[in-house]
Amino acid sequence: MTGIKDKKSARMRKAVYCCVLSLLFVLAAPLIPYVIDAHAEDVTSSKANKPVALQHPGINLWNDVRQRNEVTQGSSQVKGVDSGILINKTGEDWRRFRMEMLMPYGAYFMAAIVTAIVLFFLLRGKLRLPGGRSGELVCRFTLNQRTAHWFAVGIFWLLGITGLILLYGRFVLIPLLGADGFSITASACKEMHNLIGPLFLLAVLALLVLYIKDNFFNRDDITWITKGGGMFGGHVSAARFNAGEKTWFWLVMIFGFLLCITGLILDFSVFGQGREIMALSHVIHGISALILITVSFGHIYLGTIGVEGTLEGMTTGYVDANWAKSHHDLWYEEMSATAEEQQGIKQSVASSSTKPASSPAGD
Amino acid sequence: MARMKFYCDAERCIECNGCVTACKNENEVPWGVNRRRVVTIKDGEPGERSLSVACMHCSDAPCAAVCPVDCFYTTDDGIVLHDKDTCIGCGYCFYACPFGAPQFPSSVAFASRGKMDKCTFCAGGPEETHSADEFTKYGSNRIAEGKLPLCAEMCSTKALLAGDADVLSDIYRKRVINRGASVLNWGVQYKKAGIDG
Amino acid sequence: MFEQLVDGIFWNIALIVFFVGVTWRLITVLVLRSKRIDYSVARNSGVSGAIMANIRGFYPRKEVSGRIRLQVIAGYMFHLGFFVVLFFAAPHVKFIAQNITGFTYMTIPYWGFIVASEIAFAGLILLWLHRLLNPVTRLISKRSDHIATILVFVVMLTGCMALGEASSELRVLHRFSVELLMVYFPFSALMHAFMFIPSRAFTGVLLGRRGVNV
Numbered sequence: 001m002t003g004i005k006d007k008k009s010a011r012m013r014k015a016v017y018c019c020v021l022s023l024l025f026v027l028a029a030p031l032i033p034y035v036i037d038a039h040a041e042d043v044t045s046s047k048a049n050k051p052v053a054l055q056h057p058g059i060n061l062w063n064d065v066r067q068r069n070e071v072t073q074g075s076s077q078v079k080g081v082d083s084g085i086l087i088n089k090t091g092e093d094w095r096r097f098r099m100e101m102l103m104p105y106g107a108y109f110m111a112a113i114v115t116a117i118v119l120f121f122l123l124r125g126k127l128r129l130p131g132g133r134s135g136e137l138v139c140r141f142t143l144n145q146r147t148a149h150w151f152a153v154g155i156f157w158l159l160g161i162t163g164l165i166l167l168y169g170r171f172v173l174i175p176l177l178g179a180d181g182f183s184i185t186a187s188a189c190k191e192m193h194n195l196i197g198p199l200f201l202l203a204v205l206a207l208l209v210l211y212i213k214d215n216f217f218n219r220d221d222i223t224w225i226t227k228g229g230g231m232f233g234g235h236v237s238a239a240r241f242n243a244g245e246k247t248w249f250w251l252v253m254i255f256g257f258l259l260c261i262t263g264l265i266l267d268f269s270v271f272g273q274g275r276e277i278m279a280l281s282h283v284i285h286g287i288s289a290l291i292l293i294t295v296s297f298g299h300i301y302l303g304t305i306g307v308e309g310t311l312e313g314m315t316t317g318y319v320d321a322n323w324a325k326s327h328h329d330l331w332y333e334e335m336s337a338t339a340e341e342q343q344g345i346k347q348s349v350a351s352s353s354t355k356p357a358s359s360p361a362g363d
Numbered sequence: 364m365a366r367m368k369f370y371c372d373a374e375r376c377i378e379c380n381g382c383v384t385a386c387k388n389e390n391e392v393p394w395g396v397n398r399r400r401v402v403t404i405k406d407g408e409p410g411e412r413s414l415s416v417a418c419m420h421c422s423d424a425p426c427a428a429v430c431p432v433d434c435f436y437t438t439d440d441g442i443v444l445h446d447k448d449t450c451i452g453c454g455y456c457f458y459a460c461p462f463g464a465p466q467f468p469s470s471v472a473f474a475s476r477g478k479m480d481k482c483t484f485c486a487g488g489p490e491e492t493h494s495a496d497e498f499t500k501y502g503s504n505r506i507a508e509g510k511l512p513l514c515a516e517m518c519s520t521k522a523l524l525a526g527d528a529d530v531l532s533d534i535y536r537k538r539v540i541n542r543g544a545s546v547l548n549w550g551v552q553y554k555k556a557g558i559d560g
Numbered sequence: 561m562f563e564q565l566v567d568g569i570f571w572n573i574a575l576i577v578f579f580v581g582v583t584w585r586l587i588t589v590l591v592l593r594s595k596r597i598d599y600s601v602a603r604n605s606g607v608s609g610a611i612m613a614n615i616r617g618f619y620p621r622k623e624v625s626g627r628i629r630l631q632v633i634a635g636y637m638f639h640l641g642f643f644v645v646l647f648f649a650a651p652h653v654k655f656i657a658q659n660i661t662g663f664t665y666m667t668i669p670y671w672g673f674i675v676a677s678e679i680a681f682a683g684l685i686l687l688w689l690h691r692l693l694n695p696v697t698r699l700i701s702k703r704s705d706h707i708a709t710i711l712v713f714v715v716m717l718t719g720c721m722a723l724g725e726a727s728s729e730l731r732v733l734h735r736f737s738v739e740l741l742m743v744y745f746p747f748s749a750l751m752h753a754f755m756f757i758p759s760r761a762f763t764g765v766l767l768g769r770r771g772v773n774v
Binding site: 060061064065072073074075076077078080082083084085086087088089091092094095098099166167169170174179180182183186187190269275278279282 | 416
């Protein structure tokens with residue numbers, strides 16, 4: 001009895017052992033490749049030179065999220081523009097540009113131009129009309145042209161002043177107004193800048209439509225430029241607009257449209273544009289704005305105290321004939337030629353005026 | 364003086380977004396504002412890692428450098444905070460910050476940005492400590508109670524650490540050494556480099 | 561201090577001056593009208609003439625439409641934009657409900673508010689420039705016209721400055737400029753906001769009775 005029982009129990013034990021062993025094998029089987037792999041690695045590493053350059057285990061991770069090798073777009077449960085980007089490299093570039101380039105160089109640039117204008121004014125004084133006023137008036141700008149000009153002026157300076165306050169206020173106005181006072185000013189400036197901003201597009205478009213006709217460069221402009229625009233004495237002939245005025249027009253067009261496009265990108269931040277595009281827009285916006293503001297100093301100087309008789313062309317629409325002869329002789333000749341022609345036609349018709357002569361005011 | 368820092372251990376973060384939820388709940392931030400977010404890279408691929416990111420409280424903070432109204436200040440603990448009464452919502456800090464920490468209340472078309480909101484390291488703001496004003500504007504002030512930010516306090520895997528930079532780096536150094544070998548296939552295994560944990 | 565004045569006594573004064581002034585001026589106009597007795601035989605109904613003249617005033621006559629295109633377009637831009645902002649912008653609706661009517665009504669979304677104010681700004685600036693630059697309108701413009709335009713512009717600009725709703729100073733500034741405008745309103749050409757209907761009707765009745773098709 002006991003023998004059979006022993007035999008039975010021994011067989012039973014064997015079977016259990018087998019089961020356990022096979023179970024262990026099955027469980028351990030997936031690990032075999034790792035063991036081999038580790039062994040192989042051990043062999044190679046023991047063969048290789050012993051001191052290995054110690055790297056942070058996460059080095060690739062950090063290179064990736066720092067966008068060192070390529071742009072790595074992650075994903076996040078927090079939905080939003082750029083929320084998947086852990087580290088945005090352009091932020092630092094943008095900060096450098098704004099604090100170390102735009103602000104100082106913009107200020108130097110503006111100061112340099114203002115100084116140059118003041119020096120020029122002290123040296124040359126107001127450019128008088130040669131031969132005084134003739135009393136004869138020539139129509140220079142139509143009502144629409146003048147309206148568009150002053151509309152653009154108003155918008156430009158509202159935006160220019162608010163923009164400059166936002167750019168330089170921290171260093172110029174905080175010492176004067178205190179942090180709280182300047183915060184109110186800056187908030188007002190930001191809201192004005194954002195709200196009035198889109199109107200500048202309207203202004204630039206109006207200027208484009210109304211002024212483009214006489215602003216294409218031609219051969220006469222080259223002589224005008226080579227002679228320095230008569231700035232150093234001597235007479236240079238010019239058509240309705242001289243090369244300087246044409247340059248100003250095209251500067252306004254190019255930088256004006258750049259300002260509008262980048263401004264709209266910055267203003268309406270709800271269309272999913274990321275920080276990179278906005279930082280780039282801001283760079284273009286800042287450079288364009290400072291160029292236009294600076295060049296406008298020259299434009300204002302020449303239009304007001306620099307040259308006698310210029311401003312009235314933009315306020316009343318009429319300039320003195322002597323002014324036209326001395327500054328825009330080609331235009332004056334053209335005007336008088338067409339006037340004579342019209343006079344001839346009128347005389348040949350020799351009837352009472354059925355249609356009143358179109359006055360610039362009624363345009 | 365202690366210098367407060369966050370540290371997120373990519374080897375431990377499991378993208379549970381608990382820190383995000385904890386932050387939102389503790390500070391009762393407005394809709395659309397997430398002071399903290401978890402970013403996963405290589406999602407679903409080998410080498411997937413997640414990191415929780417918020418304001419890093421930089422020592423030379425870019426946001427403070429570009430702010431046109433100078434509304435940022437650094438506390439004695441090295442926490443970067445800002446004054447919402449001064450902030451004009453221009454968004455410059457948002458362009459300058461590498462981590463995307465500055466947040467603006469969700470905007471509709473044509474709306475100008477509201478006041479900026481960002482992680483305060485649960486240290487409130489310039490208002491009187493524990494006042495209702497402070498809570499509505501900046502959220503909870505746990506630092507004044509001697510507690511650390513809730514996101515790190517409740518992190519289930521202790522991936523997100525907050526506290527004194529020296530203490531954090533000690534903890535992290537120990538972790539790296541104890542880990543012995545990186546489970547990543549990327550790096551060199553420390554053990555083989557001759558460092559035994 | 562100034563804030564309390566602007567929110568309290570100044571606002572009450574402005575409200576009284578505005579309503580009393582407007583009512584008084586409208587009554588005087590209506591009284592003036594009732595004194596006139598037209599003995600001629602009516603060729604057409606005066607009432608229909610009044611209605612027609614009121615409608616006719618909304619669009620320019622063909623003969624001059626080309627010349628005054630800018631005024632018409634800018635005029636509509638300003639007035640429509642201004643009224644949309646004045647009556648349907650959320651902060652204004654809230655203010656009106658709190659201080660005048662006691663109930664709120666529909667508001668336009670924020671973007672509509674901004675677009676409307678931009679249109680109003682463009683219109684107002686263009687109209688003012690036209691007033692200044694056109695020799696005829698410059699000649700017939702009185703100081704009060706310019707003051708009214710500047711006041712409206714200041715009201716709009718301060719409103720725009722206060723858009724951030726960041727500080728009470730800017731809100732007070734806006735409200736103060738509105739109070740100035742309200743005080744000035746009954747004594748100036750700004751009364752056209754109410755007068756345009758009776759004045760057009762007046763002409764319409766006169767011409768309608770004479771059978772002139774207006």
